[in-house]
Amino acid sequence: MRLSEAIEPWCEHLARVRRLSPATVRAYRGDLRDLAATIGEDADLVRVDLEELRQWLWQATGRGDSRATLARRTAAVRGFFAWATESGLVDVDPSLRLVSAKRGRSLPVVGTVDAVAGVLEKAAERGEGGDPVALRDGALLELLYGSALRVSELCGIRGDDLDEERRTVRVVGKGDKERVVPFGGSAARALAEYLARGRPALASRASQHGRPPADRVFLGARGGALGPRAVYDVVNRALGPALGAPAVGPHVLRHSAATHLLDGGADLRAVQEILGHASLGTTQIYTHVSSERLAAVYRQAHPRA
Template structure:
């Protein structure tokens, strides 16, 4: 079996059997496409440890980050573990492949004051009634208020909202569903968008009443709002405040950190974020302690 044929079979396995998220499958597809490009139309059984090491070395030479190389290592290990299990190959050449340690980088977090000023300014802009401004305000309020991922936000339907309980039902990684709360400012922003913004955007749809009819957030042409548009929005609005290229995850990071700063229980934050492991959530305790240390050094006369 050629490597490209095996890769397609493996990706189908990830989608249909393991039911991984579309974003995860896309990442695996990209990594395996890179392996295919490096090895050519080789037979899967002809790929050995040296070929895999050479592929990763090319990534190092290109200047790819440790996190990217570690992800590619994990992708190829999963691929060959599956190939060995299905007897596509006799032995797994990736067993001795060493993954680089990821650098310990803390997520970028905006202060509560910064976000309050930003969201207040967006609320004032939305008050004029522009449908795009109403939507953008609701998007940022919900990203921060519910600490959801951008893929979860873009996948929301109107029926996923429960205004009375102020909760939203989201479909997270691994097709796991959870219900998360959000605050009154987010509710007001979303309701204003639903009444005055969404109907205008829906009227622009090429196929009114089509597959995006139930989508909560719509783009300029009436289709379901995509992650790229949300990335652009957050980068444009929050990037200048943080002095860096940031995406929607910065609002999720900020929400988690502010919850812990405010005394929320770590396991409650884990449930809100939808993390499978408590260890993933614990990074925000480090962010909080870093902020505490920075405040101490600025404020204490004997620091």
């Protein structure tokens, strides 16, 4: 079998058996297609060797790809050939001795409490006029920050996932793992306004185009389901100027929420549960952020710093 022909069966395995997220599968598919393009579309799978894989990674290094990208590419190739070996497509796994630079762990971008509060206040002011899109944007910003959600989790919320009385939302995270997370009074008020005035107006736009509205809580301007790209644009327009950053995505609100929880004295295990992290080690990055902020305050304020 040719290398290029084995890519899609492997991606189906990742999605159906390993139940990886669509974004992860898409990234791995792109990595393997790039490998096939580099080695040759007609390359026989059993003839791919370690030197060709090393050369492929070396070219990525020469392009200036980040350590994170190189680590992902290595993981993709190793996973692919492990599957190919188990499936009997190859007898020897050429990726077993493939190594790449260790992934650097940079601290996430985090907005200050005042900066995030200012963004949310401005969003609320824009919604006072009753514009349905402004009401939606204010509600999604509040919920992203208030519940520290991933963008995919936000886009997947349906009406029965919200418990407005208890102020909780049920979301499906990575690996189809379900969890229930709380949200605060500000998010509750923004959601109530959006559900009462904003969402019905957006839903009616779908009817005007002869189709039913999406069954998701957050709708696009034409009544369809709001996608991750649109949420990114909303967050970038609202938060980017406040942080002075050219590109700010929804994860910044998630990072900020986690850091602010720890700064406020929240238990690390509780933050792990809210974020839906499988490993406590993933959550611990936010303790480093808190320590960095504390050190910065110390250096600015202490006379002997």
